[in-house]
Amino acid sequence: MAVLSSRPFLTVAIVAAVWIAASFASRGFGAYGHLRYLVELGAVIGLVAAGQTFVVIAGGIDLSVAAIVTVSAISLPLLSWQADPTGLAPVLVVLALTTIIGLVNGLGVALLRVHPMIMTLAMATFLQGLLIIIAGGSAVTAENPLVHWLGNARPAGIPAGVLLWVAVSVIVLTVMHATPFGARIFAMGANPLAAALSGVPVTSTTLAVYGISGFTSGLAGVLVLGMNGQGYVGIGDPYLLASIAAVVLGGTSILGGLGTYAGTIPGAILLVTITALITVVNASPGWRSILFGSLILGLLLLSGREQARR
Amino acid sequence: MAPLLAARGVSKSFFGNPVLRDVSIALQPGRVHALLGENGAGKSTLINLLSGALRPDGGTIEVDGRAVARMTPAHARQAGIAVVQQELSLTASLSIAENIGLGAYPKRFGLVDYSALAARAKAACELVGLHEPLSTPVGRLPLGRRQMVEIAKALYRKPRVLILDEPTSSLSATETKILTDLLERLRSEGIAILYISHRLNEVMTLCQHVTVLKDGICTADRTLEGTDAAGLVRLMVGRDPGDLFPQWRPSASPANAVSVRNFSAGLMRDVDLDIRTGEVLGIGGLVGQGQEDLLLGLYGAIPARTASATINGTPGLPGGVPRANALGLAYVPADRKREGLHLIHTITTNMMLPAFARLPALKLRSRRAERETARGLAAQLGIKGDLARQAQALSGGNQQKVALAKWMPHDPVVLLLNDPTRGVDVETKREIYLMLRAFAAAGKAVVLLSSDTPELVHLCERVAVVRDGRIAAMLERAALSEEAIVSAAMGAENRKVAA
Amino acid sequence: SEANAAAKCIKGDRKAPYTIGWANIYSVPTWMKQTQGTIEAEVETLKKQGLVDKLVVTDAQGDANVQIQQIQSMIDSDVDAIILIAGSSTAPARVIADACAKGIAIINFDSLVDTDQVTAKVNTDSSQWGDQAAKFLIDAIGGKGKILILNGPAGVSVSDDRRKGADAELKAHPDVTVLAETNTPYNVAPAQEAVTSLLFANPEIDGILSLGGALSAGAVLALDKQGRDQVPITGENARQFLELWKEKGLKSWATMQPNWLGAFAAYTAVQALEGKDVPAFVKIPLPVIDNSNIDEYLARAKDFPADGYIYSPYDEELFKKLLAQK
């Protein structure tokens, strides 16, 4: 019973309802292949939103995720070298790089005490400067086998990206809800002062949270590179607002301290579903935009009510 | 004569849990009416009904003998009802005057009339002995002074009915005296006063009538004449009370648990202090003299400097809370909502937090073990309520118990307590006192910062009285008395010399 | 004629070497970086000729309001010429008019501003782009069938102009049905997502009218991933698309917004400052890529960024010829 009234379940129910309704409205929408594709698209948002969920629950927000996705997708081809036939090494290097970017965000937030919005916004600005230097630098299209596999393979009929997402989800949910580290994050988000006075190592936990966000954004960059065969400046742009929306539609409180990635997962799928729905509706761009906003607002009414706090 | 304000057979439940059942109370002019009960008995809930902040599920609220269909805070204000809430209703960034007038500003041409506001706020402040500039943002005041602002805010409304929910819980003895004198005067002017407190001696001296709640049911509604404190406690808990303070047996050893020289942190400047193992060391003084900074500095929560320091045999200050915890220090803050608890999390989670903070980050948790620990702690401290509920659903006193309980599994060697019995009912106080003494007897050190002077007198080996960022006096057990503490806090010796 | 004189803008004693201000709208995207590259190369040449001594570059980070402020700063620092890609087809009009009134040479290229207070505008013809693309596609599908139209972002003049340019051809062929249209940024990922959804909703598709940027590559990937046969498609000179074209053996046609418009704008600015007569509007003929010359383009691919655009070759001769047109 408790499950049925929980926010994540509510979000799943909404996704199912939207899918069913849309399949009636447009034949083909509910085809297995299409749903599978939507989940695959959702994987990218879901990965970015994994880190975002951690950050939001910890009481922060990460506005640099889009730039990190782009940096990841742009810098990976620069690193593809012949010596490594699997393509794993460059991926690890890029993930290390994006994790470090996240850690720097964490440093600014924890040690310089810069507000997360400002710190990560400034980081996004930095990364733009970095992109001017690195973008367009690869004169050769170097196919990375691992990245290509991630973006295109379908082992047992399931897209590799979705498998990656499932694996990440299991880890994220475990860390979030079944470890002391997860509990510290919730505590920091609910009341940072009380958390600190209870002995929660606030600095290192903050660093870890933003590091995770950098890591999952980097991972999303790798995936989206594989899916599109080519990185470009702006490839990460759609994922900033999408990641925040997925987190909130999944019932996580934007004020921190309450929430779960279990809600973010259907939240991400919900967003790509709505986007796909809007695409197949024949309307002028203005009306489409209005429809998109209204749908989000309507769904928010169902799943996103903030609990009163004192 | 019709009571100015009354509740007739009111009931209230939260999420199906009855909190008040068929309770009646009548406030008469010129009378101080005490409302007593254990933590969670429903006192705050009752005054929320009286003041329109909550709506009763059943029963009626009457003003001047007439039932009010739908009481709201606005109605209450118009009817001359003012409430000093247990939880402060102030806004940190607004000035003292703007806070005092909040919701009832004097107007001129639709604008706030600042000069009228200043004049009226100043009058209210003078009544409660607040002398800070009226433009001071409230956020800069220590807790005790904020409580006075809250009281001034109620007086500003020139109430006919004044309701005070534990107004003295964060006040020092001097401030309490100002307040009780003031209430006495207001009473003689014909105001009806409802007074909630867990300090029974205050109730005995101040009040004429008492209503006692137990588990949401009214167990007594009678005049105070002919009752003594023990009788009141009997009404509240339903059995004979023991002595409030436990038998005192010396347990201090000469060994130092903590020793600092030239210690400075926050307001505290160049303090030398030794805390012996096995003692309860009291910290007294007027509110806001730097006592809190002393504790926080030792705890590594604010930057501190020192010439030399030894904590449990380890040289140096902790420099951070996790390190302090590792050295065996634990701290229980005074402002439980802001610093002690995670109100939106469950009681269990709150109790487990210190454990989460020190366990290996990625070790898997055991929910069952957590539940059991929490249940044990709840039983030990008598915390009532469903442990899977949010901490914000607990009454104030029970919240305080949770803030204390969470350290128990970690067996701290030095317990730093910042006003641990604030807003705690007598029975619980007794339990806490017993715990503290037992703790000391087990060879550990307790530092007890308290605004409740009798507590310091009866529990402590020694009391350090802080004035102006320094330890003005270190009173040994033999020299401990309420008068000694108060006069040291006021710098009375100096004044005597000067006179 | 007075209007004409004003349109030339250049006033005061401006002598070589000149300072050129390059008011970029957003310098991070690869197309912009490539354009920036052609401008810098051109400025190097002009510096060697003693005609230019400084190139001042601003980046409005995509914000048309910031671009206005930066152009104002260029006016304040009295540069001799401003070349710009506008962040909005209307917003910078007044500040450009101010610059023109101050006697600064203004060369506006790529995204144009609705004002005649400039020395010259340089661009391909967006409407012609749409028209030619539609012609090719309708031809390729045999004058009838069901098509998708992929547009650039909504609310932006260039994408609107290209779309309007296709209208006449579409109207002339009532047997061509437009199944659906999208508006997305000129990028691979959103195009791929949109086309995939549209493919599921519309199982029968005969052709795709893709109006620029990397939209076509996204569409090709979408068809490929769903295991569908490729259909005739139009496009732009994005390297990824050209490579897919070859790899999948597409029936395609592409044109381009050559990056050397930037170099040409700098060149034109200096020519105007030197007192040469320059046309108020230099129309750049649309270079066309089709099966006849796709190999030539791909042969040069390695000189271009993987996510960049393979533009047609250019030299000073070409610039002179373009300026000579009336």
Added chain:
Amino acid sequence: MSTVSSARPAVALYWPVQARRNIGVRSLFVVVLAFLIAYGFLFPGLFSASGFAKFTQSWFPLALVAMAQAILMLTGGISLAIGATVSLGAVIAATTMAGPLGVTGGAAAVALTGLGIGAATGFIVVRLRLPAIVVTLAGSFIIGGAALLILPRPGGAIPEWLSDLLAGDTPTAFVLLIVIVLLWKLYLATPLGLSLYAAGENPVGAYRSGVPVDAARVAAYAISGLLSTGAGLFVAAQTGSGDPVIGAAFTLNSIAAAVLGGIGFLGGQGTMRGALAGSLLLSLMISVMFFLGFTPVAQYVAQGLIIIGAVAIPQFRKVQQ
């Protein structure tokens, strides 16, 4: 003695309260002043009437949206729809003012739209208890869509005289800004305005004190909407036309300006003067970097550093004390 003191107003209050508010933003004022001096040094033309006019014109819309965001943040809200609302304001101005409605009618339409959108958003956020950040994110699509419906591509027109008046060589924008700041001070001196702080920081306490908390918050959203469409009107006048996507960048910039100015996210923290100083810093930064000859890469890096620095340094000093 005593009769005299009781007859007169006891103490001055308004100005001391105002003065106290500077404490939190002093170091920002110093930074802004340093940039202003640097700018004046690099570009002496700043001190001419037209130079000053142009400078304030580039600052003005950002100042308005910073105020629009700051009001919301003071009540514990936030808006991601500021940019779209600016666009809508610009589009309405550009399609009405040159038409039969005229300048007055157009301005009224702009104002009413802003108030209406703001009040509706406020109602949804406050009464339905939905998280402001996502409500306004959804709102940005709806409002942006409406702008596209009215004007599918850049166009429309603003009467030349109005453009010249607002964005010509006279510092009208600066005068307007002063008027708006005075109006804000006036609003803040009304009981409803002053309750912004209480409603943002301690809504439960404020409600119990008799503050109309919901009304104060909805009013804040309405005012915020008005300021945003007002900024749109100005941008339309400044550019002489309408563009349905002109405002996009204002959303994040308004947040940056407000936070730079010391406005907190939890409500009740910060002052409007801080937000204005924050917006001024963002605007100045662009011009100063231009005159220092920064390359685009250096511009991005410096911009990031300045923003972090302006926020971190005061924090750092607080910790040191």
